[in-house]
Each structure stands twice: as structure tokens, then as C-alpha cells.
Amino acid sequence: MKMINPFDALELILSNVKEVGYEYIPVFDALNRVGFENVKSKVNLPSFNNSAMDGYAIKFEALENYPNGLKIIGTIKAGDMKEYNLTDSQTCYKIMTGAKLPEGADTVVEYEKTENPEPDICKIVGNVKPGANIRKIGEDIKAGEIIEIKGKKLKPWDISRLISCGLTNIKVYRKLRVAVLATGDELIMPGEQLKEGVYDSNSFAIKNLLLSNNIDVSYLGISKDNIEDFEKIFESFSNYDAIISSAGISFGDYDVVTNVFKEKGIEWIFKNVKQKPGKPFSFALLNDGTPYFALPGNPVSSFFCTFFYILPALRKMMGDNNFKNKSIYATLAGDMLKKNNRFHFNRVTVKYSNESFIAIPFKTQDSHIISSLFYGNAFAVIEDERTGVIKTGEKVKCYIYDYDSVF
Numbered sequence: 269m270k271m272i273n274p275f276d277a278l279e280l281i282l283s284n285v286k287e288v289g290y291e292y293i294p295v296f297d298a299l300n301r302v303g304f305e306n307v308k309s310k311v312n313l314p315s316f317n318n319s320a321m322d323g324y325a326i327k328f329e330a331l332e333n334y335p336n337g338l339k340i341i342g343t344i345k346a347g348d349m350k351e352y353n354l355t356d357s358q359t360c361y362k363i364m365t366g367a368k369l370p371e372g373a374d375t376v377v378e379y380e381k382t383e384n385p386e387p388d389i390c391k392i393v394g395n396v397k398p399g400a401n402i403r404k405i406g407e408d409i410k411a412g413e414i415i416e417i418k419g420k421k422l423k424p425w426d427i428s429r430l431i432s433c434g435l436t437n438i439k440v441y442r443k444l445r446v447a448v449l450a451t452g453d454e455l456i457m458p459g460e461q462l463k464e465g466v467y468d469s470n471s472f473a474i475k476n477l478l479l480s481n482n483i484d485v486s487y488l489g490i491s492k493d494n495i496e497d498f499e500k501i502f503e504s505f506s507n508y509d510a511i512i513s514s515a516g517i518s519f520g521d522y523d524v525v526t527n528v529f530k531e532k533g534i535e536w537i538f539k540n541v542k543q544k545p546g547k548p549f550s551f552a553l554l555n556d557g558t559p560y561f562a563l564p565g566n567p568v569s570s571f572f573c574t575f576f577y578i579l580p581a582l583r584k585m586m587g588d589n590n591f592k593n594k595s596i597y598a599t600l601a602g603d604m605l606k607k608n609n610r611f612h613f614n615r616v617t618v619k620y621s622n623e624s625f626i627a628i629p630f631k632t633q634d635s636h637i638i639s640s641l642f643y644g645n646a647f648a649v650i651e652d653e654r655t656g657v658i659k660t661g662e663k664v665k666c667y668i669y670d671y672d673s674v675f
């Protein structure tokens with residue numbers, strides 16, 4: 269069987285998914301949402317010339333002309349927006365950080381560089397540069413200037429800037445609604461009594477991975493391995509932006525996803541990928557264009573495929589410019605053995621140590637060993653044609669799924 273390679277499969281998925289539309293939301297609620305279009309600042313930032321220090325607002329020429337001191341003619345504090353005027357260079361205003369600069373002043377001298385020979389006289393004793401300690405109107409951003417948020421996932425500091433620029437409602441890509449379901453007669457719901465069966469853990473690994481990426485997820489439950497049961501769930505698929513199922517996708521007589529798609533005449537864009545874990549992973553567009561991701565049943569396989577293929581696709585659909593997978597190189601801190609000619613994505617634990625990354629391979633790499641995900645934090649890729657021992661000390665490319673545990 270000829271199988272597509274993982275990187276071509278990913279490109280094929282990305283070229284088949286479309287961005288969703290937008291909604292207006294308050295900028296205060298926009299954390300981790302993606303900007304739909306650039307916006308313009310409504311104000312100058314700062315919106316008025318003001319002082320960067322607690323000190324005295326002077327005309328710079330006073331330094332040379334009146335070395336013995338300047339008369340303090342008033343105090344200006346932050347929030348005092350009256351019009352003050354410094355007409356006489358022998359005078360000065362006491363001024364607080366953030367307070368509006370009086371008309372005519374061109375320099376602020378911080379307290380540390382002054383003395384008061386008399387209570388209402390300020391004598392400058394330190395070195396002062398012309399124009400010092402003034403925050404100029406519009407020096408951060410000018411009214412009407414463009415703020416580039418199209419395709420940017422908004423972080424706390426982005427929201428701070430948008431608020432400072434007077435924005436209240438912005439257009440963001442609307443949230444994705446994704447359906448997750450499991451298939452398999454052996455599966456039981458979490459919380460039920462287990463005799464001999466398997467808890468549906470896949471759906472919750474997938475659901476939580478998506479939730480942590482700010483995607484809304486509906487869990488559609490478990491379909492039995494029969495066409496009628498699956499078809500009932502199939503009817504609700506049109507309500508979602510993407511569908512993700514696990515299991516029932518290889519060649520068994522009871523592989524319900526394979527069988528229903530055959531019956532409905534839905535073509536796979538690809539079926540099976542030259543990889544381990546996750547060989548049976550398949551991708552299709554339903555008749556209404558909804559992307560359908562068919563994951564293998566093995567827990568490691570389904571998690572890997574969600575992380576490596578589905579997340580970038582969903583990020584692209586959410587308009588995120590930064591949708592591609594990221595990798596780092598790490599030095600192997602243990603041997604790995606590869607027997608077949610598929611691409612392998614082996615579970616490793618990446619650690620940042622002595623200013624470089626090391627990757628400790630997990631002892632077993634079978635696709636049903638959930639512990640490997642628990643103890644690991646990354647997938648190390650080994651090229652398809654490479655077989656035999658991959659030795660300690662070699663550099664491997666790693667895709668990290670849990671950055672928090674690396675450092």
C-alpha cells in the first residue's frame with residue numbers, strides 16, 4: 269500500500285481548510301482571539317506632552333542664564349489638565365510624573381538633580397540635557413496609525429495597547445465549533461464501572477487539547493461499531509466547523525468510519541499516512557465542505573495526530589498567521605531503535621539543560637502506552653528510510669506538546 273508522507277499529508281490538509289468569518293467582541297474579552305483586520309488608533313499616545321519624572325519643568329535656557337535658582341510658581345500633578353504657561357525663564361513649575369507639561373517648558377529636571385536653597389527656589393545642581401524627561405504627544409503611536417492585529421493571536425500586552433489606543437470593540441475570527449466523537453463497542457463512558465472494556469479517554473485528550481487552544485468543543489459521545497448508530501450521529505455534523513472521530517478507521521470488518529464513508533460515497537483526500545504512531549489517520553471533506561479528521565483508536569496515535577495535523581489546521585481556520593508546527597533540535601540522551609520504514613514520532617522528554625536541549629526517549633514506543641504521553645513532552649521525528657539504532661548524542665528534531673515541563 270502506497271502511503272502519503274506526514275509532511276505532505278499536513279500540507280494537503282492545510283490547503284483544504286478555509287478560514288471562518290468574524291464577530292465583533294469587546295476588546296476586554298479578546299484574550300487569545302485572532303484579529304480579523306487591522307485597526308487604527310483613535311488617539312495620540314501619549315495624548316499630551318507630559319513629564320516622565322517627579323521634578324521641575326523649566327526652559328532649558330534658564331540653566332545658563334539663572335545658575336543661582338529659579339522661582340517655583342506652582343505645582344502640577346497628574347490629572348490636572350489646566351493650561352499652565354511658563355513665559356518667564358527665571359521661573360519653573362514643580363511637576364509630577366505623568367502631569368501635563370506647561371506651555372513654554374521644554375525640559376524636566378528630576379528632584380535628584382536639584383536643591384532648594386529656599387522653599388520656593390529650585391537650584392539645578394546636576395547635569396541636564398535639553399528636552400530631558402518629556403514624553404511627547406504621539407511618540408508611542410499617532411492617532412490614525414495602523415495597529416497590525418490581522419492574524420495575530422491577541423496577548424495581554426496587545427490588549428493593553430488596543431485599550432490605550434481607545435479601541436472598545438474589535439473584529440476577531442469567530443470561535444471554532446468542533447465535534448469530537450469516539451467509535452467502538454468496547455468503549456465505556458468515564459465514570460462507569462469498568463469490567464473488561466476501555467474508557468473513552470481519546471475524546472477527552474482531544475477535547476482538552478482543543479479547549480486549551482481556545483476552541484469550543486462538543487463531545488458527541490460514543491458510536492457503536494454499527495452503521496446505523498454512526499449515521500445517527502452523522503446527522504448532526506453539519507452544525508460544526510470540523511469533525512474529529514477516533515477509531516474504526518483501519519481495515520477491520522467493524523471499522524465503522526471506513527464503512528459509512530464507503531456507503532455514503534465520501535472520498536478520502538488521503539487514507540493512511542507513512543508514520544508511527546497514527547498510520548490509519550485519514551482526512552476527508554464532507555459533502556458540505558466540513559473537514560473530517562478520522563483518527564486511529566490507539567491513544568498515542570490519536571493524540572499525536574490531533575497535535576501534529578489537526579491543531580495547525582484549526583489554527584489556520586481561526587485565522588492565526590502563526591499556525592505552523594514548531595520544532596527544536598535536541599541531543600538524544602539514550603538510544604532509540606527503529607525497525608520499519610515509516611516516519612516515527614517517538615515520545616521523548618525534552619529538558620533544557622546547560623543552555624541546550626536534550627531528549628530522553630521513553631522506554632516503549634507502542635501506540636497504546638498512554639504513560640509515554642504522561643512522562644514525555646515531545647515527539648522526536650525519525651526519517652522514514654532510517655532504520656536501526658539512533659544513537660545517544662545524535663541531534664533529533666522534536667515537536668514539543670508541553671513546553672511548561674521543558675524548563
Ligand SMILES: Nc1nc2c(c(=O)[nH]1)N[C@H]1C(S)=C(S)[C@@H](COP(=O)(O)OP(=O)(O)OC[C@H]3O[C@@H](n4cnc5c(N)ncnc54)[C@H](O)[C@@H]3O)O[C@H]1N2
Nearest residue numbers: 450466467468469470471515516517518547564565566569
Ligand atoms: N490488518 C491490520 N490491522 C491493523 C492495522 C493494519 O494496518 N492492518 N493497523 C494497526 C494500527 S497501526 C492501528 S493504530 C490500529 C488502529 O485501528 P483503528 O483506528 O481502527 O482503531 P481500533 O482498532 O478500533 O482501536 C485501536 C485500539 O485503540 C483503543 N481505543 C479505541 N478508541 C479509544 C478511545 N476512544 N479511548 C481509548 N482507547 C481507544 C481500542 O480499544 C484498541 O485497543 O489498527 C491496527 N490494526
Ligand code: MOO
Nearest residue numbers: 545546547569635
Ligand atoms: O500506526 Mo498505529 O498508530 O502504530 O498503532
